[in-house]
Every structure is written in structure tokens, then in C-alpha cells.
Amino acid sequence: MSRLLPLFGFLVLVGLFGFGIWWNTQHDQHEIASPLIDKPAPAFALPVLGDAGTTVTKASLLGKPYFLNVFASWCIECVHEHPMLMTDVKQLGLPLVGFNYKDDPQAATAWLAEHGNPFDVIVADREGRSGIDFGVYAAPETFLIDAKGVIRYKRIGPITPEVIDKEIRPALAALAKEAP
Amino acid sequence: MRRWLLALGWLLLPALCVAQAIQPLPFRNHAEEVRFQHLSAELRCPMCQNETLADSNAPIAHDLRRQVFEMMQAGKSDDEIKAFLVDRYSQFVLYKPPVEPSTWLLWFGPLVLLAIGGIVVAVQVRRRARQSPADTTPINDTGDDW
Numbered sequence: 001m002s003r004l005l006p007l008f009g010f011l012v013l014v015g016l017f018g019f020g021i022w023w024n025t026q027h028d029q030h031e032i033a034s035p036l037i038d039k040p041a042p043a044f045a046l047p048v049l050g051d052a053g054t055t056v057t058k059a060s061l062l063g064k065p066y067f068l069n070v071f072a073s074w075c076i077e078c079v080h081e082h083p084m085l086m087t088d089v090k091q092l093g094l095p096l097v098g099f100n101y102k103d104d105p106q107a108a109t110a111w112l113a114e115h116g117n118p119f120d121v122i123v124a125d126r127e128g129r130s131g132i133d134f135g136v137y138a139a140p141e142t143f144l145i146d147a148k149g150v151i152r153y154k155r156i157g158p159i160t161p162e163v164i165d166k167e168i169r170p171a172l173a174a175l176a177k178e179a180p
Numbered sequence: 181m182r183r184w185l186l187a188l189g190w191l192l193l194p195a196l197c198v199a200q201a202i203q204p205l206p207f208r209n210h211a212e213e214v215r216f217q218h219l220s221a222e223l224r225c226p227m228c229q230n231e232t233l234a235d236s237n238a239p240i241a242h243d244l245r246r247q248v249f250e251m252m253q254a255g256k257s258d259d260e261i262k263a264f265l266v267d268r269y270s271q272f273v274l275y276k277p278p279v280e281p282s283t284w285l286l287w288f289g290p291l292v293l294l295a296i297g298g299i300v301v302a303v304q305v306r307r308r309a310r311q312s313p314a315d316t317t318p319i320n321d322t323g324d325d326w
Contacts, residue, residue, distance in 0.1 A: 032226055035270040102239060128243045135268040137226035137240045 098122035
């Protein structure tokens with residue numbers, strides 16, 4: 001029996017390391033779970049992209065759930081995500097608010113002219129200060145904010161068909177259940 | 181001569197990169213700078229996850245350094261600044277997580293493992309002592325029995 005002990009220890013280690021490998025394939029290591037989920041979205045007042053005279057605030061968006069998509073013309077992943085925003089995300093039927101993050105307004109406008117504009121309105125956070133309040137650390141990121149202004153879901157990284165089916169649709173279903 | 185200049189250039193290259201990476205902040209005095217360096221070395225960059233805020237060249241690290249600096253200028257304490265960042269980026273930004281129920285395993289896990297190892301060794305030693313109490317002479321005293 002005691003001669004089998006090393007083998008037993010070896011198998012335990014194999015199991016442990018195997019679990020570690022499996023765990024890392026299931027989880028994006030770069031993803032930091034946001035502490036803002038189910039908390040009120042931070043207040044913000046940002047100018048509309050290309051129309052600095054108009055300001056959009058958190059209060060002005062209340063009353064209806066919406067997506068807030070963090071994008072930038074310098075963001076490579078955003079190009080990959082963009083077709084999803086143009087079609088699948090739009091078809092979910094919620095307003096799509098663009099959050100142009102640390103971007104040059106002209107570059108952003110040119111980027112949208114090239115790739116298409118899926119957004120109902122775009123706010124520009126040139127300095128990235130509102131981005132810090134939202135806990136943004138990379139683009140793309142997408143928030144689902146409910147009618148009361150509470151962050152219900154956050155996606156870090158591009159939206160894929162799988163993400164829509166496995167995460168966004170259930171989140172929307174939960175929202176629909178609450179609404180009278 | 182040219183070779184020496186070239187070598188010097190290569191030597192200075194990393195210094196150049198550092199100079200470009202970290203934009204200088206207008207500190208009021210040396211004590212403030214020391215405090216800033218100390219604080220930003222305790223904070224972790226959310227983007228490039230194995231670098232401190234002090235070392236990282238990611239855009240978000242630059243923004244967060246600016247944020248920390250401005251909060252220091254506004255008279256916030258280190259704890260207030262850390263709380264501000266934890267509220268937005270979770271405890272991930274702290275290189276030294278606080279001791280609380282969710283981090284007990286992290287803090288005390290190694291001690292528990294050490295204790296388990298100690299118990300295993302103690303049990304083994306006792307068992308062997310019981311098996312051969314009389315046999316005190318070494319079987320092989322050349323010292324190279326393996």
C-alpha cells in the first residue's frame with residue numbers, strides 16, 4: 001500500500017494541473033469581473049461625437065434599457081466586433097449607445113464612415129475619465145443598463161454570436177421578466 | 181570610435197524607452213513623488229495584468245496614474261485612492277489583497293498545507309520509531325547508500 005503512495009500523489013497532481021488547464025481554457029484570464037454589476041451606472045455627462053454642443057447624461061438615457069458599447073478607432077478588436085453590432089445586436093431591439101473611448105473625433109467619424117454606424121447616439125470620452133468611472137480598461141466592452149440606470153451585465157471583449165445566446169439573451173430575459 | 185558610439189547607443193536604448201513610457205507628472209515636492217511611486221507600485225494595471233501601475237505603458241495605466249496623481253493633489257489618502265479604484269476595477273487592482281473571508285484561502289492556504297505536511301511527517305516518524313525501537317545502529321554508515 002505504502003509503495004503506491006507516490007503514484008497516488010502523482011495522480012493527485014495530474015488532476016490538479018489538468019483542472020488548472022481546463023479552468024484557463026474556460027475563462028478569459030484577462031477578464032476582470034466588474035464590481036459594478038447590479039450597481040447604478042456612474043453618472044456621466046459627455047458631448048455627442050461630432051456635436052460638442054449637445055450633451056448626453058445618464059439621466060437623459062433613463063426610462064428604457066440600452067446597450068453602451070465602448071469602442072475606438074484605434075481598437076483592433078472593435079473592427080472584428082463591428083459586424084455583430086451592425087446586425088445581431090441591433091436586432092435585439094434595444095437602443096445602442098456608442099461610447100467613443102479616448103479617441104480623436106475625426107478618426108472616429110472616419111472609422112464609422114468606413115465600417116458603418118450602428119449607434120443611435122454616440123458620446124465621446126476623449127480623456128477617458130468617464131471610462132474610469134465605468135471601470136473600462138480596454139475596448140471593446142459592452143454594458144447592458146436597465147431602465148433605472150443599473151448596470152445589469154458587462155461584456156469585456158468583442159460580442160460574438162455565442163455571447164449573445166449564452167449571456168445577453170438570458171440577461172434580457174431577466175429584464176423582461178421584471179418589467180410589468 | 182564608431183563601435184563605441186554604437187555600443188553606447190544600444191546601452192541607452194532601454195533608457196529611452198522608459199523615458200517615453202512614463203510621462204512625468206508635475207510633483208510639488210520629493211515627498212509627494214515618493215508617495216506616488218510607492219502607491220502606484222502597490223497597484224496593478226488592469227490591462228497588462230502582471231505589471232504595476234507604475235511600470236505599465238498601457239493607455240489605461242497612464243490614465244489611472246493621472247487619476248491617482250490628481251486624487252493625491254486633492255488631498256485624498258492612500259486608502260481613499262485605493263477604495264476608488266477597487267470600486268471600479270475590483271480588488272484585482274490591489275497587489276496585496278485585504279484579509280477577508282473571500283481571501284482566507286489565499287492568505288492561510290499555504291499555512292494549512294504546511295501544517296498538513298508537518299502532521300504527515302510527524303506520523304511517519306512516530307510509526308517508524310515504533311516499528312524499530314531497538315535497532316539504533318545504522319544499517320549502512322558509508323553515507324552513500326543512494
